[in-house]
Amino acid sequence: MTNEHDGCRVSIDGVAPAVVVLLREAAEIAASHGRxxxxxxxxxxxxITHDDVAPLWWPRPEGPDYSRHPDSSRIMYTESDGETKPLDHGILHDDLRGETEPLTFDRYRDLVLHWVPGPAPDEPGPASPATVTYEVTGPHAEDFRRMIEQQETHQS
Structure with a gap:
């Protein structure tokens, strides 16, 4: 039996700062569970534990109806008269509190996919699309590489 350890190093280019926070939180969760x-x-x-309230897009009974504009990253607000307008003001934290509607997994997945932002041409940020690269090492490196590449093939 070898003393060599398996390793996987990932580099992400073009990531939102909030993703760095989530990755660090995930590392803390793993460590707190002994991994x-x-x-x-x-x-x-x-x-799902990042905030103490449900996301803006989570349906709330008799609450405001927020949505994502299909062609941009703009958040839209549907008023009580049914008219949908771009949200130009800050979102009040109180809008996120209170009752939420239960969701089936299919509805949850549909809402999450609907809220993926569209293009934001005026967004300051990286000049090129985001990329993820990895390097695996150790006695199971080839198995890990095959698993990663097989997953990429299934999702393409």
Missing amino acids: RRIGFDDLHAAL
Whole structure:
């Protein structure tokens, strides 16, 4: 048996600062559960425990109806008269408190996918699209590489 350890180093170019915070929270969750690597479950836990209130897009009974403009990253607000307008003011924290509607997994997934922002041409940030690279080492490196590449093939 070898004493060599498996390793996986990931580099992300073009990431929002909030993602760095989430990755660090996921690392803390993994460590608090006695593990030395971040797994999918740690990321999911970091995402859903990041705030103490449900996300803006989570349906609330008789609450404001927010949505994402389909062609941009603008947040839209539907007023009580049914008219939808771009949200030009800050969102009050009180709008996020209170009752939330229960969601099925399918509805939750649909809402999450709907809220992925569209293009933001005036956004300051990286000049090129985001990229993720990785390097695996250790006795199981080839197995890990095959697993990663197989997952990429299934998602393409």
